[in-house]
Amino acid sequence: MSFYKAEYIWVDGSQPTSKLRSKGMVIPVGEEPPTWGFDGSSTNQAPGENSDCVLNPVFICPDPVRGGNSKLVMCEVLLTDMTPHPSNTRAACAAAAEKYAAMDTWFGIEQEYTYFDGAKPLGWPDNGFPAPQGGYYCGVGADEVFGRPIVEEHMDACLAAGLAISGINGEVMPAQWEFQIGPIGAPAVGDHLWVARWLLYRLGERHGVSATLDPKPMRGDWNGAGAHTNFSTSLMREDYDACVAAAEALKSRHDLHIVNYGHRIEERLTGMHETCSYKEFRYGVSDRGASVRIPWQVARDRKGYIEDRRPNANCDPYVVTGLILETVCGAAS
Numbered sequence: 287m288s289f290y291k292a293e294y295i296w297v298d299g300s301q302p303t304s305k306l307r308s309k310g311m312v313i314p315v316g317e318e319p320p321t322w323g324f325d326g327s328s329t330n331q332a333p334g335e336n337s338d339c340v341l342n343p344v345f346i347c348p349d350p351v352r353g354g355n356s357k358l359v360m361c362e363v364l365l366t367d368m369t370p371h372p373s374n375t376r377a378a379c380a381a382a383a384e385k386y387a388a389m390d391t392w393f394g395i396e397q398e399y400t401y402f403d404g405a406k407p408l409g410w411p412d413n414g415f416p417a418p419q420g421g422y423y424c425g426v427g428a429d430e431v432f433g434r435p436i437v438e439e440h441m442d443a444c445l446a447a448g449l450a451i452s453g454i455n456g457e458v459m460p461a462q463w464e465f466q467i468g469p470i471g472a473p474a475v476g477d478h479l480w481v482a483r484w485l486l487y488r489l490g491e492r493h494g495v496s497a498t499l500d501p502k503p504m505r506g507d508w509n510g511a512g513a514h515t516n517f518s519t520s521l522m523r524e525d526y527d528a529c530v531a532a533a534e535a536l537k538s539r540h541d542l543h544i545v546n547y548g549h550r551i552e553e554r555l556t557g558m559h560e561t562c563s564y565k566e567f568r569y570g571v572s573d574r575g576a577s578v579r580i581p582w583q584v585a586r587d588r589k590g591y592i593e594d595r596r597p598n599a600n601c602d603p604y605v606v607t608g609l610i611l612e613t614v615c616g617a618a619s
Contacts, residue, residue: 287314288315289312289313289314289315290312290313290315290354290355290356290357291310291312291313291349291352291354291356291357292310292312292313292319292349292356292358292359293308293309293310293351293352293356293357293358293359294308294309294310294311294319294322294341294343294359294361295307295308295358295359295360295361295480295481295484296308296324296341296361296362296363297363297373297375297376297480297602298329298330298331298373299326299329299331299371299372299373300329303499303548303549303600304602306480306483306487307324307329308484309324315355318343318346319346319357319359320343321340321341321342321343321364322340322341323338323339323340323341324338324339324341325338325339326338326339326363326371330373331363331371331373339364339366339371340363340364340365340366340368341359341362341363341364342361342362342363342364342368343360343361344360344376344473344477345359345360345474345477345481346358346359346360347360347447347448347449347481348446348447348448349447350442350443350444350446350447350485351443351485351488351489358447358481358484360477360480360481362374362376362377375602375604375605375608376473376476376477376604379472379473379476379604379605379607379608379611380472380473382472382612382615383471383473383607383608383611385611385615386611386615386616386619389519389521389615389618389619390471390519390520391471391472391517391518391519391611391615392468392470392471392516392517392518392523392591393468393469393470393471393472393475393515393517393607393610394466394467394468394469394475394515394516394517394591395466395467395468395475395479395513395514395515395516395597395603396464396465396466396513396514396515396516397464397465397466397467397479397482397499397513397599398462398463398464398511398512398513398599399462399463399464399486399497399498399499399511399599400459400461400463400497400498400500400503400504400511401432401433401436401461401462401463401490401495401496401497401498402461402495402496402497402498403494403495407432407459407460407461407462407503407504408432408433408461409432409433409460409461410432410460415506416460418507419458419459419460419507419508419509422457422458422459422462423455423457424455424456425456430456430460431456431460432460432461433461433495434456435493436490436493437463437465438454439489440465440482440485440486440489441454441465443485443489444465444485447481447485449467449478449481449482450467450468450469450474450475450478451465451466451467451478451482452466452468452469453465453466454466457509457511458509458559458560459503459504459508459509462509462511465482467479467482468516469516469518472604472607472608472611473604473607473608475603475607476602476603476604476607479603480603499511499598499599500599500600501548501549501551501554501598501599501600502553502554507559508559509559509560510554510559510561510599511554511598511599512554512561512595512597512598512599513548513597513599513600513601513606514593514595514597515593515594515607516591516592516593516594517532517591517593517594517607517610517614518590518591518592519532519614519615519618521618522589522590522591522592523589523590523591524589525588525589526584526585526587526588526589526590528618529580529584529589529590529592530580531617531618532592532614532618533569533578533580533592535613535614535616535618536567536569536577536578536592536594536610536613536614537577537578538613538617539609539613540577542609543594543596543609543613544564544596546605546609547596547597547598547601547606548597548598548599548600548601548602551564551596551598552564554598555596557575560575560595561575561595562575562576562595564596571584571585572585574595577594578592578593578594578595578596579592579593580592580593581593594606
């Protein structure tokens with residue numbers, strides 16, 4: 287009998303920011319990955335006296351790390367009665383997506399992250415700081431770019447896994463990068479993003495570096511890290527007024543979104559470094575200092591999408607996309 291390896295991946299119950307966990311199973315070729323269990327008392331998801339939790343596969347793709355016919359298995363966490371675990375944010379997102387399925391919603395998430403070599407960002411001097419921000423964004427050359435080989439390896443791995451990765455670029459702070467997932471619907475965009483994050487961490491093991499989604503990895507005059515979320519409905523893709531209405535809807539529930547867009551968001555959304563303060567909401571065409579940006583092409587073409595610039599790099603994509611669906615689609619329905 288032949289077998290393949292399946293790495294089960296799930297989101298744990300750590301607070302205030304969830305972490306990824308994974309473990310492997312050997313499965314006979316021809317069989318699908320079954321539901322599985324794990325010790326929830328070790329992942330902040332159950333007490334020791336009632337520790338079993340259930341892993342329910344929701345997205346399966348090739349494993350580019352192990353290669354061959356190995357699989358990555360993204361799972362949602364269930365209780366043993368097969369209902370969603372309290373830490374399972376995917377279930378609510380999936381319900382919102384089903385509720386507004388007729389609106390044909392698309393998401394694209396721009397995941398920023400920072401590579402660290404020990405206690406300092408990759409490529410930074412042991413003492414002091416690199417040159418101020420300016421030439422690093424989409425830069426080229428060993429004096430301005432740190433970590434490109436790992437970034438390219440990660441993009442290749444995402445492509446090999448069949449994830450909806452659509453691009454990469456160097457970011458404003460040295461050792462900071464971005465990859466984009468989408469445009470696809472929810473909750474799939476969250477599934478793909480969590481797997482892409484897992485690959486980011488897993489490939490870092492090969493190179494002895496760690497990737498962090500910390501929203502403000504370095505204090506001082508350095509950009510934070512976000513997860514700008516692009517969103518459209520079928521109507522927005524045909525009518526500019528619907529794009530403006532979407533921005534207005536997001537304004538109406540700004541405080542709720544801020545609370546759910548990632549821990550320590552106030553350290554990043556200061557009104558500096560291409561952000562709008564978390565204390566206010568505004569939108570504008572081509573304005574990267576706004577809470578929500580309407581791209582200039584959208585204003586020109588009178589149709590398209592909007593970019594919510596508020597989510598942190600450490601946000602839960604299921605929570606963010608579910609909230610946007612409820613806020614924008616709920617206002618339009």
